Amino acid sequence: MNSVMIGQYIPIDSWLHRLDPRSKCIFVFCMLILIFFANNVETYTLLLLVGLMGVALSRISVLLFLRSMKLIIWMILFTTLFHLIFTQSGSIVLQTPILTIYEEGVRQAAIISVRFILLMIFASLLMFTTSPIDLTDGLESLLSPLRRWRFPAHEFAMMMSIALRFIPTLWAETDKIIKAQKARGADFESGNVYRRVKAYIPVLIPLMISSFRRAEDLATAMEARGYAGGVGRTKLRVLSIRRADILLLVCFAIVATALFWMRK
Amino acid sequence: MKHIKSLIELSGVWFDYHPDRQMKEQWALQDINLTIQSGEYVVVMGPNGSGKSTFARLLNGLLIPTEGEVRVGDFSTSNGLGRFHIRRKVGMVFQNPDNQIVATTVRDDVAFGLENLGIPREEMIPRIERALEVVGLVGFENREPAHLSGGQKQRLAIAGVLAMNPEIIVFDESTSMLDPQGREEVRELMKELHQQGQTVIHITHSAQEAFLAERVIVIAHHRLQLDYPSRDLYNQSNLLEQWGLEVPLPIRVRALLKNQGVELNEPIGNSDEMVAQIWRYLSKT
Amino acid sequence: MEISFQDITYTYSIGTPFEHRALQAIQVQFNQGDYVAVIGKTGSGKSTLVQLLAGLLLPTSGVLQVWDTRIHSRSKKLGEYRKKVGVVFQYPEHQLFEETVAKDIGFGPKNLGCDVAEIEHRVSEAMSWVGLSPDLRDRSPFELSGGQMRRVAIAGVLAMRPDILILDEPTAGLDFRGQRDLLSILKRFHQHFGCTVVHVTHNMNEAAELAEQIVLMSDGKVIATGRPVDIFRNLPNLQVSGLDVPDVTKWIMSLNQKLSTPISTEIYELSTLVDELIHRGRRGS
Ligand SMILES: Nc1ncnc2c1ncn2[C@@H]1O[C@H](COP(=O)(O)OP(=O)(O)OP(=O)(O)O)[C@@H](O)[C@H]1O
Ligand SMILES: Nc1ncnc2c1ncn2[C@@H]1O[C@H](COP(=O)(O)OP(=O)(O)OP(=O)(O)O)[C@@H](O)[C@H]1O
Ligand SMILES: [Mg+2]
């Protein structure tokens, strides 16, 4: 499997890569919230522009962003269709014997699609430019004030990082099983869509079994290498808020203000 | 007389993965009694499925004896606190590197053990660099472990344990996927660790590697079958054949010669002595 | 030549920052029915090369011609081709996926369209080829020892009676007897069915003993091909690529340092060496 998968860290160097994961997390989180406050063409355009600027600053090829979009294209198409068919208010845009499309339906469909795309851009920006380890360290540090109320911040972050670490493992495992079956004559390529999908079913069961085994192996490995919870643990990676991080948060404030000023 | 304490002590150890389902004669390890002193270099040989990896896992408390006790230093693997300390003393390189690699980049993986030990960051960085240098993975720091070749993964697994600088290192067939030069490097590494006073336990199928150690243990049919200083074993290493293990090449040559009626009876302790003996045989006649 | 790699390059994760060129300008040819050994340092591209041959990876550029199939970067529908090629992967225990040993071995024949009786026949036959006892048929393949899992994986591939049999380090991790057994199985299978065998190994003894042709790889390139004697004569070439001569050769070389008329270093079988020694001993007297 040669494509970069969804949410994979792309280890290059850029302004965005160098930012502290905490400020990136906060920024992206707040941007995701802002998306739901946008309510007209101007505000959506503003957010899209910010997203595109982010893409440019990350120095990651636009192709990779497009590739990660491929994953949600079905979701977008589906909800678009859903709105086109079932939203029935406003004036009629198109009338055919089987289907009537209303203006409100088109509007809703457009809004949902733009929101999905924005969500994906900002989420990819975070995942592409932050290594999973930085990400979980950042989260742990952001969540640590909650420890006062007995929130297990370290364990939560560890769980996150294991989940993230598991994505490539599962990917590799799937690859291995598919290769093993292909090598022994299983056919994933010919026939109609139905047959092709059906060919993948024998992959799923071994994949599940082997993921459980892998999870167990991982727990054993962590134990064997001296992991015993967060107490007394040090970190290779240090987090530090620098001028750029402050700049980022200031940017957010400006965008937010502009957005609230422009929205209806 | 002062009582000399062993570093590792297994007394009356029985173990099975499903002790309730299996008859005792079929348990994975049966009645193991063994002591290993600090600084020893021990090789463990044995056929597939005989219980070597199980033995290794008992040493660092990943498995706990069903009966009997495993002690390392002042601690027993049978209690939680003991295991906590033992894991810091005993580093283990697993048979299959995929089972050992924890992080998403090579550098972070080597760091993982150090972080668990609570090593300060300033000390961590040079230790990681050194470990990667020793195994020849410099330049791979940011690579994803899943994207390494079989042998590269095995090297990474070794680096992760080396960096922690444990008192005892167990290598479970850690050279199986390496090329001859890589094997040679790992053998050198073991020798070096031994000379520095660390305790090295090496599980291997290779006779050549076995006789580099000071002491050879054979586990077969789930029991301890043989425990010899290696220089005493060499001359009678034909013994190993009964368990399907590799006999050093010179000894095999001697046995084949004997089958053909040529008896060379001087005891030998290494390959060179056999070469000398053959040479004498060829020039005598 | 029935199998030819024509200027093949392979790059992992092309078009991403993870891009890694694993093979470069590969030009090699084999004849149908050859026993080919692929040797080379860790990470030199051996596994990548055999996965291309198995039709599991497509070349980034160049053409792989096998009989009348041309495989290139945009090849599709290789299903039929793959049915004629069997692969045993590095760490083949990962290759098992069915619930029982018999089902796992029967997976290939089933995909080939064999009927129930034929599948049954091939499964039993393959199990006896690799020396698996019939009472293991209904065991889960995950509850076996390392050596047994290896045999199941190999049986699963042999049961397909492939025209090209590929093995990626099949003996790594087997005990000595297991290694010898497997090598003799391979030899017999090769002679019996006349298939092409491509055998990746780090063990020079295996390469010397079995191969008719050796492919020596270094850094993603093929740096030499030829008969074992040609390859092992060129020591510098081997050492540059992290390899060595076979143990027998090394031992003969140390013997030769003392002999006025050296023994041929083209001997790879122990029994041949012993015959030579005895011959010399008698001639002397
Ligand atoms: N996770 C497990 N669950 C149940 N049985 C197991 C498990 N792991 C190993 N065994 C069994 O325990 C016995 C000893 O296995 P172990 O892995 O210690 O052998 P080994 O000497 O390391 O063999 P190898 O040379 O193949 O690595 C074998 O009979 C094996 O089938
Ligand atoms: N999935 C992958 N993604 C990126 N690079 C890879 C991937 N798999 C292998 N490589 C790289 O390609 C090169 C060749 O790998 P390959 O597995 O073919 O080596 P090999 O000769 O089989 O080595 P070994 O003897 O260690 O198994 C290595 O440098 C490896 O790091
Ligand atoms: Mg083992």
Ligand SMILES: [Mg+2]
């Ligand atoms: Mg390989």
